[in-house]
């Protein structure tokens with residue numbers, strides 16, 4: 001299936017390409033089979049959002065960029081889905097904001113950890129954390145709790161794309177600023193995030209990088225103003241509204257299938 005060519009003229013070209021990347025991720029041992037289900041869930045929300053970055057998601061991406069630039073030790077957490085979907089984009093964002101990359105899996109196996117570390121290196125990453133696993137997220141059961149003590153364990157700001165709700169809550173309880181990318185504004189991860197970016201990770205990560213480049217010369221006061229001007233609840237409400245409008249449009253037969 002994954003070698004099927006998707007014509008660029010197809011109205012949902014990007015969505016189909018994304019599916020193929022996830023399929024390839026499973027074939028290469030990077031993405032878990034549960035990752036296919038997660039992708040399907042995400043796609044449904046993306047479809048209703050019109051497969052575009054909304055104004056509120058763009059504002060969240062800018063706030064996330066400001067947090068990353070202000071951080072003492074920012075870490076980008078990488079799971080099997082994002083490793084398959086946007087590895088090069090994650091490496092680029094890490095470089096632009098000076099963040100560590102750490103592989104951190106919900107369904108952790110040594111084989112998958114190593115496959116993802118190698119995959120990120122193939123996409124230009126020099127150092128990738130996650131294999132040391134000498135730290136723990138308190139309150140989470142064993143395998144899912146493993147982190148690097150000097151990576152996520154020590155981070156003040158963590159970007160967690162597609163995080164599971166329990167861990168998102170537990171990372172928040174550790175006092176970390178949590179930047180979440182999740183297409184479902186009602187998911188627990190999005191609800192507990194300092195900054196929820198309700199957008200497809202394939203659009204959200206390059207967008208955070210774009211904002212980080214734009215803010216690179218901003219003063220600390222300017223960055224704090226961006227952070228303080230962001231309101232998570234308003235953003236989540238706007239995303240829910242956009243999804244409801246998508247449902248209404250679908251009823252009118254406006255969406256492409």
Ligand code: PTJ
Pocket residue numbers: 031032034035036037038039040041042043045079080081085104105106107108162163164165181182183184187199200201202
């Ligand atoms: O690689 P692992 O072992 O760490 O596992 C990763 C998954 C994603 C399988 C695991 O964390 C998981 O099961 O996640 P959930 O609980 O299914 O949550 C995934 C969330 O991400 C859902 O709310 C989806 O709507 C959302 N989502 C799925 N695909 C995308 C997405 N959000 C943004 N961009 C996507 N491409």
